[in-house]
Amino acid sequence: xxxxxxxxxxxxxxxxxxxxxxxxxxxxxxxxxxxxxxxxxxxxxxxxxxxxxxxxxxxxxxxxxxxxxxxxxxxxxxxxxxxxxxxxxxxxxxxxxxxxxxxxxxxxxxxxxxxxxxxxxxxxxxxxxxxxxxxxxxxxxxxxxxxxxxxxxxxxxxxxxxxxxxxxxxxxxxxxxxxxxxxxxxxxxxxxxxxxxxxxxxxxxxxxxxxxxxxxxxxxxxxxxxxxxxxxxxxxxxxxxxxxxxxxxxxxxxxxxxxxxxxxxxxxxxxxxxxxxxxxxxxxxxxxxxxxxxxxxxxxxxxxx
Amino acid sequence: xxxxxxxxxxxxxxxxxxxxxxxxxxxxxxxxxxxxxxxxxxxxxxxxxxxxxxxxxxxxxxxxxxxxxxxxxxxxxxxxxxxxxxxxxxxxxxxxxxxxxxxxxxxxxxxxxxxxxxxxxxxxxxxxxxxxxxxxxxxxxxxxxxxxxxxxxxxxxxxxxxxxxxxxxxxxxxxxxxxxxxxxxxxxxx
Numbered sequence: 001x002x003x004x005x006x007x008x009x010x011x012x013x014x015x016x017x018x019x020x021x022x023x024x025x026x027x028x029x030x031x032x033x034x035x036x037x038x039x040x041x042x043x044x045x046x047x048x049x050x051x052x053x054x055x056x057x058x059x060x061x062x063x064x065x066x067x068x069x070x071x072x073x074x075x076x077x078x079x080x081x082x083x084x085x086x087x088x089x090x091x092x093x094x095x096x097x098x099x100x101x102x103x104x105x106x107x108x109x110x111x112x113x114x115x116x117x118x119x120x121x122x123x124x125x126x127x128x129x130x131x132x133x134x135x136x137x138x139x140x141x142x143x144x145x146x147x148x149x150x151x152x153x154x155x156x157x158x159x160x161x162x163x164x165x166x167x168x169x170x171x172x173x174x175x176x177x178x179x180x181x182x183x184x185x186x187x188x189x190x191x192x193x194x195x196x197x198x199x200x201x202x203x204x205x206x207x208x209x210x211x212x213x214x215x216x217x218x219x220x221x222x223x224x225x226x227x228x229x230x231x232x233x234x235x236x237x238x239x240x241x242x243x244x245x246x247x248x249x250x251x252x253x254x255x256x257x258x259x260x261x262x263x264x265x266x267x268x269x270x271x272x273x274x275x276x277x278x279x280x281x282x283x284x285x286x287x288x289x290x291x292x293x294x295x296x297x298x299x300x301x302x303x304x305x
Numbered sequence: 306x307x308x309x310x311x312x313x314x315x316x317x318x319x320x321x322x323x324x325x326x327x328x329x330x331x332x333x334x335x336x337x338x339x340x341x342x343x344x345x346x347x348x349x350x351x352x353x354x355x356x357x358x359x360x361x362x363x364x365x366x367x368x369x370x371x372x373x374x375x376x377x378x379x380x381x382x383x384x385x386x387x388x389x390x391x392x393x394x395x396x397x398x399x400x401x402x403x404x405x406x407x408x409x410x411x412x413x414x415x416x417x418x419x420x421x422x423x424x425x426x427x428x429x430x431x432x433x434x435x436x437x438x439x440x441x442x443x444x445x446x447x448x449x450x451x452x453x454x455x456x457x458x459x460x461x462x463x464x465x466x467x468x469x470x471x472x473x474x475x476x477x478x479x480x481x482x483x484x485x486x487x488x489x490x491x492x493x494x495x
Binding site: 006007010011014016038041042044045046048049050052053054060061064065067068069244246247248249 | 310313314317318321322323325326329330336340343344345347348349351353370373374377409412413416417420431432434435436440441456459460463464466467470471
């Protein structure tokens, strides 16, 4: 490639040269064998690449179109299926044990605090406010307000058919102690935060699944899980929006499935009925969300490694 | 709403196959994954961005999202897909003209393999140029880089492929010659 025109040959076959320059290069090609060969080779490559036949079948295409138009979601990616071997299972078990240990340590350190009173951090400005629906059950904990304080609208998410407890009532912002504010995105990147969020949510859901009903300690246990759900729900909203913006549909979809469950737990009353807890548990089981969280947190952690 | 859906359907039917092809070449021939990602790109367009910009720009938006999804896939471990794709490959129906089909497949495989040796940005730029016939300016918009970078990337990609193609065809012609010679020797022996 000793000729000065080599790069222009590429531009010439793409029609990206000005007419005068194109004429000049064409004139050069008549005298330069090297460039003429190059043009022939480039054109041959073009036909090879452009002639690549796609294996798409009309049936697949129509099915995809139907799914998109019906607003349906893609079936879980193959990565979400149970396709991992024994080492991955062992790793997952270790992860669960570590999470439970961490949870117990955290619980012990927080025993001094009053668990019954729960505060929620200030909502992000991106949350969609919506008036509370009259038909929704009044199980939301309503904090006492001072007479001078303006009325606060609850943060809601659009409820899907079959969902309940989509409303989360917020207390006054000044009442938030520093210790209850959840971790914010500061130094870590969103992938790390998502992995951590998945881990925490998984731990929460497992703990919630294990709450003993109709026992003297039930209220205390539920209050604790509710507090954690309230912390996680805002992080979930932020991460879901980030995943949406980044085009990571898999993560966004999982976070979207997780959100109503976190909201339901966060909205449980002080002394919840066993039926309400059972309904949430059934939804967790039906959506198989714990397994999905586990697989995703492991996959993300591995990707980050 | 119905007309919006009609418009979307037309766009889908026009560009879904070419988006699949683009992704398949970008991913090195993993057709099922390419179809998944193409579907994903259209799903995102339908759910989030449809109607927020002129329909003419949707194509560039799609290629941008598809490329990002493909890059996400590169980052993940790809062993499971390889295995899955091999199974799918084995289950494909037999060709009508096996000899011709074999030759086509072999040539396509060679093109795919050569494309995989290129850096991702060169590969994307070249595919958008050769398959989708986008101009340098359009490619620079899709890839969010300068036009001069696109120019250089495409030239480098071509030069690199040309070199490999020559080596590959030389190697193949040598193998063919060797096979012919062996066949001749065998026929004399008989």
